[in-house]
Every structure is written in C-alpha cells, then in structure tokens.
Amino acid sequence: MSSSERAAALPQWTRATSTWRDALLVTWAVARRDRFALAGLVIYGVLLVVALAAPVVAPYNPQDLNYRPDGEVAANEVPSLPHWLGTTNLGRDIFSQVLFGARAALVVGFVAAFGVVVLGTLVGLFAGYYSGWVDMLLMRLADVAFGIPFLPMAIVLVAFLGPSIWNTVLVMVLLLWRDTGRVIRAQVLSLRTRSYVEAARVLGASHLRTMFVHIAPNVLPLSFLYGSLAVGWAILTEATISFLGFGDPNVISWGFMLQDAYNSQAMARHAFYWFVPPGLCIMLAVMAGFFIGRGYEELLFPRLRRR
Amino acid sequence: MSLLEIDTLAVQYHTLHGAVQAVRGVTLSIERGRAVGLVGESGCGKTTLARALIGVLPRNAAITGGRVRFDGADLLQLSGDALNNYRWRRIAMVPQAAMDSLDPVYRVGDQLVETMRLRGGLTSPQARERAERLFALIGLEPGRLRLYPHELSGGMKQRVVIAMALALDPQLVIADEPVTALDVIVQHQVLRTLRELQETLQLSLLLITHDISVVADLCDDVAVMYAGRIVEAGSVREVFAAPHHPYTMGLRNAFPSLRARSARLVPIEGYPPDLASPPAGCAFAPRCPFAIERCWHDDPALLPTTGGRLAACHRAAEADALRTQAPQAFARLETTGPQSVRPGAPPAGGTL
Amino acid sequence: MSHLLEVTDLRKEYPLQSGLLSAVMGSRRVVHAVNGVSFVLDEGGSLGLAGESGCGKTTTAKLILRLLHPTAGSIRFAGRDVAALDGSDLLSYRRQVQFIFQNPYEALNPRFTILRSLLEPLIIHEIGQSIAERVERVAGALDRVHLNPPETFFLKYPHQLSGGQLQRVVIARALLVDPVLLVADEPVSMLDVSIRAGVLNLMRELSRERKLTTIYISHDLALIRYMCSVTAVMYLGTICEIGPTEEVIEHPRHPYTQALVSAVPDPDPTRPRRPVEIADTVPTPFQLPAGCPFADRCPQVMEVCRHLRPLLLPVDAGVRVACHLYPDSTPRTAEGYGAKMEPH
Numbered sequence A: 001m002s003s004s005e006r007a008a009a010l011p012q013w014t015r016a017t018s019t020w021r022d023a024l025l026v027t028w029a030v031a032r033r034d035r036f037a038l039a040g041l042v043i044y045g046v047l048l049v050v051a052l053a054a055p056v057v058a059p060y061n062p063q064d065l066n067y068r069p070d071g072e073v074a075a076n077e078v079p080s081l082p083h084w085l086g087t088t089n090l091g092r093d094i095f096s097q098v099l100f101g102a103r104a105a106l107v108v109g110f111v112a113a114f115g116v117v118v119l120g121t122l123v124g125l126f127a128g129y130y131s132g133w134v135d136m137l138l139m140r141l142a143d144v145a146f147g148i149p150f151l152p153m154a155i156v157l158v159a160f161l162g163p164s165i166w167n168t169v170l171v172m173v174l175l176l177w178r179d180t181g182r183v184i185r186a187q188v189l190s191l192r193t194r195s196y197v198e199a200a201r202v203l204g205a206s207h208l209r210t211m212f213v214h215i216a217p218n219v220l221p222l223s224f225l226y227g228s229l230a231v232g233w234a235i236l237t238e239a240t241i242s243f244l245g246f247g248d249p250n251v252i253s254w255g256f257m258l259q260d261a262y263n264s265q266a267m268a269r270h271a272f273y274w275f276v277p278p279g280l281c282i283m284l285a286v287m288a289g290f291f292i293g294r295g296y297e298e299l300l301f302p303r304l305r306r307r
Numbered sequence B: 001m002s003l004l005e006i007d008t009l010a011v012q013y014h015t016l017h018g019a020v021q022a023v024r025g026v027t028l029s030i031e032r033g034r035a036v037g038l039v040g041e042s043g044c045g046k047t048t049l050a051r052a053l054i055g056v057l058p059r060n061a062a063i064t065g066g067r068v069r070f071d072g073a074d075l076l077q078l079s080g081d082a083l084n085n086y087r088w089r090r091i092a093m094v095p096q097a098a099m100d101s102l103d104p105v106y107r108v109g110d111q112l113v114e115t116m117r118l119r120g121g122l123t124s125p126q127a128r129e130r131a132e133r134l135f136a137l138i139g140l141e142p143g144r145l146r147l148y149p150h151e152l153s154g155g156m157k158q159r160v161v162i163a164m165a166l167a168l169d170p171q172l173v174i175a176d177e178p179v180t181a182l183d184v185i186v187q188h189q190v191l192r193t194l195r196e197l198q199e200t201l202q203l204s205l206l207l208i209t210h211d212i213s214v215v216a217d218l219c220d221d222v223a224v225m226y227a228g229r230i231v232e233a234g235s236v237r238e239v240f241a242a243p244h245h246p247y248t249m250g251l252r253n254a255f256p257s258l259r260a261r262s263a264r265l266v267p268i269e270g271y272p273p274d275l276a277s278p279p280a281g282c283a284f285a286p287r288c289p290f291a292i293e294r295c296w297h298d299d300p301a302l303l304p305t306t307g308g309r310l311a312a313c314h315r316a317a318e319a320d321a322l323r324t325q326a327p328q329a330f331a332r333l334e335t336t337g338p339q340s341v342r343p344g345a346p347p348a349g350g351t352l
Numbered sequence C: 001m002s003h004l005l006e007v008t009d010l011r012k013e014y015p016l017q018s019g020l021l022s023a024v025m026g027s028r029r030v031v032h033a034v035n036g037v038s039f040v041l042d043e044g045g046s047l048g049l050a051g052e053s054g055c056g057k058t059t060t061a062k063l064i065l066r067l068l069h070p071t072a073g074s075i076r077f078a079g080r081d082v083a084a085l086d087g088s089d090l091l092s093y094r095r096q097v098q099f100i101f102q103n104p105y106e107a108l109n110p111r112f113t114i115l116r117s118l119l120e121p122l123i124i125h126e127i128g129q130s131i132a133e134r135v136e137r138v139a140g141a142l143d144r145v146h147l148n149p150p151e152t153f154f155l156k157y158p159h160q161l162s163g164g165q166l167q168r169v170v171i172a173r174a175l176l177v178d179p180v181l182l183v184a185d186e187p188v189s190m191l192d193v194s195i196r197a198g199v200l201n202l203m204r205e206l207s208r209e210r211k212l213t214t215i216y217i218s219h220d221l222a223l224i225r226y227m228c229s230v231t232a233v234m235y236l237g238t239i240c241e242i243g244p245t246e247e248v249i250e251h252p253r254h255p256y257t258q259a260l261v262s263a264v265p266d267p268d269p270t271r272p273r274r275p276v277e278i279a280d281t282v283p284t285p286f287q288l289p290a291g292c293p294f295a296d297r298c299p300q301v302m303e304v305c306r307h308l309r310p311l312l313l314p315v316d317a318g319v320r321v322a323c324h325l326y327p328d329s330t331p332r333t334a335e336g337y338g339a340k341m342e343p344h
C-alpha cells in the first residue's frame, strides 16, 4: 500500500481505535450472548422511550385533579376508558403517574449509577495505582463508607439536605461508590504489574496517562458491571426513600405512588390498579439492572458459567 | 519385539469449536532399556500422546483410531483391573508440571507413600520402607521424606515426582517435560539422575521435551513430532548428524550452540497448522522450502528411509542433497515469509 | 571518553512480607535481589546478563529503566545520574532507553489494536506532525521488523497474532522512538525454538544497522554467545564474572561460570562434555553469606571464601572475576584475616 492509499484509509483505522466504541461493542456483545441481558436492555429501552414521551403520551398531567362531567372530583375511580388505571383518592390519573414515574426512575437510576461509576472508578484507579498513602487514605474512606448502614444513613442525609431528587442522587453516589472503588482497586493492583502497563511507563507515559489511557480501558467493563447493578440499587433506594415519605414531594416517582396508595388505604380497598403498576415497574427496572450486570459478569468471569 | 508399539494412534479433543485432532496417526516403538526422546513445538500433541498411552486423557478427549501394544498386550482393549495391571505398575508417567502439583500441606514422604498405597495396594510399612529406598535411588537423603514441598528446591521436587513414577517398578517411564522449569545446573543434575536410573534399572524411557539439546544429551533414540504426527525417528546420533526430514533440518539451524561459534541462525518461518482443521497434504508444507506440488495435497506417510530410519516426507530419498541446501533454502523463506496453502498450484521456489 | 552506561554498586532490596511472629519481633527481613552490581557499557556495545532464576537479572534491568528505585548505588547514562532526572530530562531518557519484555503476550495492551499501541510512543513524545505522518512511521516500523504488509496488522488485536509476531510488534514499538540503549529481558524464552531465530536475527540486524547499544538478559548462555560481545554472569545479586563473551564461555574462570557452562546441554550429541559438579542447594537471597555468595556450592571453596567477600577485579584477557582463587579478588585488608575481617 502506498502512502496516499494509506492516507485514504486513515479515518477507518483511527475510528477503530476508540476505547468508548469498544465499551459499547462489549455491551452489545453481552446483550447478544445473554437473553437476560438483552431483556434488561429492552426494558431500559422501553423505559427511556416512555420517559421521553411521557408529556406527549400521558393523557393527563399527573399532578392535576380530574373532575367528573358532573363537576365532582374523580377520586378513587376504578379503571375505565378515560382513566385506564383509575384515579387516586385525590382524583389524579394513575396511568399518567406511572408514565411520569419512569422519568424519575431513569434520572435517579442513571445519574446515580453514572456518579457511582465515575467516583468509584476514579477512587479505584488512584488507590490501586499509587499504593502508599493515597491508597491508605482512600481505602480507609471506603471502610468508613462500608461501616455506615446504607438505608438509615441515606434517609438521615436526605432529611438533613432536604427532600429533593438531586439530594437523593447525591446521597446514593456518596454511599455506593465504595463497592465499585474496592473492586476496581483490586483489579488495578493486578493490572499495574502487567508488562503492558510497565511498557507504557518505559515509553514515557505520565502517571495520569498510564492510568487513564492504559489501565482504565481494561477496568471499564468491570465499572460497567457495577454501574448496571447500581442502576437497580438506585431505583430501589429512591423508591424506598419516597415510600417512607422522605422523597421529593414535587416529583412523581413510583415510590411516591406507592406511599400515596399506602396512605390512602388502597390495599385495604383492594385497589390493585393503584399499587400494582408502580410496584411492577420498580421490579422490572431493578431486575433489568441486575440482568445486564449478570451478562457482564458472565462475559468477564466466564468460569462462573461453566461450573 | 519392542516393549511398546504404537501404531497410527489418533486422539481428538471435542471443543466448542469442533474437534481438535491433537494426535493424528502416531507410529512409534520403544525398545527395552532404551531412552527415547520425543521432541516437538508447543501444541504438537506430545502430552496428549503420553496421556493416551497411560489412559489418563481428559474427559473431552477420545482415541479415534490406532493400536498400542505393550509387551504384546493390546492396551487400548484393556479396561478396569486388567488395565490397572499396566498403568503405573508397568508404565508410569511423570506428568508435565507435576512438581507444581505436589500438595503443599502434606509431607512429600506421605504423598509418596499414599501414591504407592493407592496405585499399588501396598501396606503402609511396605510403602514406607520402599519410599526410603526410592529416595536413596533418586539421590535424596531419606530424612527429606519428612519435608514439605515448599522446603524443597525445584530440582528436589522434580526428583520426588520421578520417585513417585518409579514407585511400582515400572518397565517404561514417560517423563513429560521433566526439566523445563529448572535452571541449567539443576536440569543437568536431574537429567543425569534420570539417565543413571534408566541404566541401572534397565528402564525404557520416553522423554518428552521441546528442547532438542536435552534429547541429544540424554537419549538413545529420538522421534520428532510435528502437528500431531511423528515426522522423523531414528537414533539420536544419526538423526542429528544427518536429518532426513526438512523440519529436523530446519531445527538444526534454528538455535545456537554454546560450544561452537554459530553461523547465522535460520528460523523456520510461519507456524504450525491449526489442528482443528489440519491441511490435506503435508502439514509442514507451508513452512517447507522444499515442498513440491505433491506435498500440498498428498500427506506423506512415515516410511523407512536408509539405515533403519523413518521419515514422513515425499522427498526423503533426496535428503542428502536437500540437507546441504537447507540453510540457504530456509533463509530464503525468512525473507519471503511462509507460503500460503495453494493446493494444486506449485508454490514459488518449490522446485530446485 | 565516558561510558554510555555506568552502573556502580547497584543494590535493590525488597521487603519480605513476613508472618505475624517476625512482625512482633520487629525483625525486618529483606530480599537482596541486587546486591552490588557494577559494570560499564560503551556506545554500540552489547552486554549479556546470564545467571539462574532469581539472581536479579530482571531487577537490574528494571532499575536501569527506572521502573524501580535502587536502594543504593548509582546508574549514570551519558554522564548523568538517572535517579536525578525529572521532567523533560526524564522524558528524553525514556525515549533513549527502551525495553523488550519477556512475555510478548502481555506486553501489548489487549484492548488496543496494534496501530493504537504503536501510535502511543509517537503521541507521548510528540513525534510526527499529523496523524497521517504517524501512521506512516508505524507502517515503516512494522516493515522494518518484517511484518508485511503493515496495514494488515493495523487493526488486529494482540490475541490475533502469534508469539513471534507479537514480539516483533514490541520491538517495532521500541524502535519508533529511536532509542540509544535497548534492554531485552529473555525476549525469546516464551517462543518456540523454530521461530526464535527470526527474532534474534532481527535484533542483531537492528543493533548493527542502527548502532544500538543492547543489554540482553537470558539464562541461556548459548543465546548470549550468539548475541553479545560482552557477557556478565550473575549469582545471587552480584556479578561473579564479566568479560568478552568468547573468553567467558571458552575459558570460564569463576567456578560458578565453569559449572554453568558445563551444564548446558548441547544439540550435538557427539561433542564430548566434562561436567563440573556442584551442590544443588537452593540459594536464598534473604540471608546472604558473609563471604562469597557461591561458597556453599563451590567445589573449590577455601577458608577465606566463607569470611570475606571477593571483589570483582581484572584477571586477564579483559575478564574480571570475583573469586578468591584469583588473588587480586581478595581485598587488601585481608592480610592475616580472622578477627579483623569486615563483617558483611
């Protein structure tokens, strides 16, 4: 090949060297090999569409009170054509609430998971790469985070910082990075002695470059594994916090719906249409996270599967 | 009659990617009291062959053809007790990397005794007494029987696993890479012990290695294995002095000697074929500078050449002429790279 | 004229992870991986480091490459103290000194294509103006290590190449920065014999064409004879003999070298050999003997050997030996040795 031919082929070669494209390809490979992971991806896909389309698709504003033609508040309606899943005791449309709940779930789940992955991976990279006092300090911090009982602490912090969905996310990131951090650190410790990492040093790569260009791509799949598990955890935690009444009162989330239903004795009235849909949605969303996590795990540690 | 006669033995592994033909019709015989070296590159099927002989193949492996006669008996037809009368008692093996699989929590003496009780049905006192004699035999003080594996050096551990193979007085010992992980000095000592044992006990020895020098050092006969086949066999002196197969010729120029100033070394370009889909013709043809058209589709059989030797090459009759050209011929391939498999079409530079 | 590389009394201790008991007792045990290594290497020279497993060859190499920091001693490169380099000086040192790893299967990032791996040194050292120019250089480097045509390797991942091809890629990567000194740690020990020669020849050609200075580490003396003009034999972290390769191998002077040379098997079964027997006791690098490190195993051990460490001093024919059999090696203070020996 002449140099001009090579110049023509250049874009193709450089494109193929992107790490992030790699990571996406890995995710796709996971989904293709594992039906559960595929199901998880599909669930998230549907959730994403619903969350984006909620304002357009939802028949009512989830916060609005609805009225019957006779002017009465349409409270505690059973499912009907105008209200597919009935209404709450204040006359809000449950179906619209379920649709809008997807927004809260996705925001909480993905923002928290993103935060957990970023923070945990950074901590793991630095602790594993610079052994010594950096490692010592970061791992003692992780020990502290491990020592804190997660849910009570989350509630206390949210109560202290104020009931807002962003505070919920923040609290989860602050408490959940520890697992990711530990695991990434262990991985980095073993990668650090690999020849190709030493080779990067020999070539003159700086510490940061070695860490982020040479080590990070090799731990990203593991970060994603913990990230996808964190999505599930975060959605579940947000639901719990809301259900216990510490959630953001201005955001309709599935946990908030459950709390609403519970407080209005929906269970006693057998109003399944009220509490089952949000419960089901929480379950699906959480499961989707674990399914994807499982797929990653099997790709990363194939031995588990064979045994 | 030879002690061991292997006739067109074939072994396959079943894998996710189809069958791997690890041993593809090996024919080899071992005379009583002789040391035979089996040499070949990594993955050519040496370990598989050894495990097939002693009947300890992994579960995904199957013997798909051939015969193995030991002292007249057809080993592959035996099973159960009849087979156990041969395995370990008459044929024993020192497995590859065996010294790393000594159990770290038991004393080596206890492991040796346990082996004898399990494989030979000896009573404990009998086994203990024998263990001491074995230790003396392999050149370790009996006191070391009480040590744990980590208290022994690599060479001593290797001696212990050799003692385990000798435990039941076998006639044939198969040693799979017995010195590979050892330093030269220790390697030399272990090899010398092996040779002395072989001579004093009148053992037959099948020594598996990828290191030709080890074979040259220790063995009487040599069999060269390539891609699941024996491609050349004969006495060590003759084979190394005047190889009949191009692969052996290539190997001779491929690594330096300590004791002579080496001329420029010549590698054998390319690498062995994938045994999941072995080629139709000679497996060495793509790396062979002497391949002719016939080599690409017709697989050469292992046939007698001159002087009681065996070679699997269509041009074995021209060996003397080829040998003189071998260094230049292999060097030519070094610059052009290995030839791709083109059945039918004569490869460039194939004829002389 | 000063030497390209001057290694003086280099030492490296690793702390030995010890059990609870010794932690309580407060004893700090260390592995003396490198214990006083000194040598010089001139531009264009090739030095072979031989010795058995664990004698400190890799540690010495990593100290030279500044992948490890020495416990004591100094390394000077082109007259400058390597330990003191920082910033752009260090970067330039990293450009001038390159390393070939023992295990080619691990030396390349498994998630990088070959092209990406080979672009890395160019990016780090800002060689080449444009990406196109860099790709050209990569193609040239692959061509020089006989991987042809280069483009076919660009988008391959390491696991798609054979060991011999990988080692060539690793060599190509080292060449991209135009090094002055190339350190190779057992570059062919993981490769099959039939293809070793290809890699060895390549390295020989390169060092001749480019006047590369090379340090070649191997436990295989035959390979060192083929590759190097000077050979150093290491034992327990020290050099026990160093000199022109032919001298060291044809007429070994140190008893350890004699044993080592005689133990190497020969591919020619007809060549007669006269093995030198030594004990196969395991040398332990954490409790070094006061005297000669080889005393325990030496067939010619004398009283002085057990007390006094011999110095590496010239004997003849350009060979230096650290052994009391050669009177120059015995330190002058040793007159009437006994009570007043320096403890080691």
Ligand SMILES: Nc1ncnc2c1ncn2[C@@H]1O[C@H](COP(=O)(O)OP(=O)(O)OP(=O)(O)O)[C@@H](O)[C@H]1O
Residues within 6 Å of the ligand: B013, B014, B015, B020, B022, B040, B041, B042, B043, B044, B045, B046, B047, B048, B049, B058, B060, B096, B210, B275
């Ligand atoms: N359990 C197994 N399942 C599938 N394939 C196997 C198995 N064991 C070995 N093989 C394949 O069979 C072939 C021969 O392997 P074998 O271990 O006999 O080679 P070898 O000559 O002993 O190599 P080495 O010198 O590396 O020990 C190789 O291609 C190997 O990949």
Ligand SMILES: Nc1ncnc2c1ncn2[C@@H]1O[C@H](COP(=O)(O)OP(=O)(O)OP(=O)(O)O)[C@@H](O)[C@H]1O
Residues within 6 Å of the ligand: C014, C015, C031, C032, C033, C034, C051, C052, C053, C054, C055, C056, C057, C058, C059, C060, C219, C285
């Ligand atoms: N990171 C480490 N921590 C503790 N001890 C080490 C470390 N690296 C090496 N050692 C010890 O230092 C000594 C020298 O090791 P080194 O790797 O330099 O030997 P070598 O000559 O390269 O051996 P080989 O031929 O086996 O590669 C050995 O005893 C080894 O166990």
Ligand code: SF4
Residues within 6 Å of the ligand: B245, B246, B247, B282, B283, B284, B285, B286, B288, B289, B290, B291, B292, B295, B300, B312, B313, B314, B315, B316
């Ligand atoms: S000449 Fe033909 S048969 Fe003989 S080794 Fe070469 S390719 Fe095989």
Ligand SMILES: [Mg+2]
Residues within 6 Å of the ligand: B046, B047, B048, B096, B176
């Ligand atoms: Mg094997």
Ligand SMILES: [Mg+2]
Residues within 6 Å of the ligand: C057, C058, C059, C185
């Ligand atoms: Mg080493």
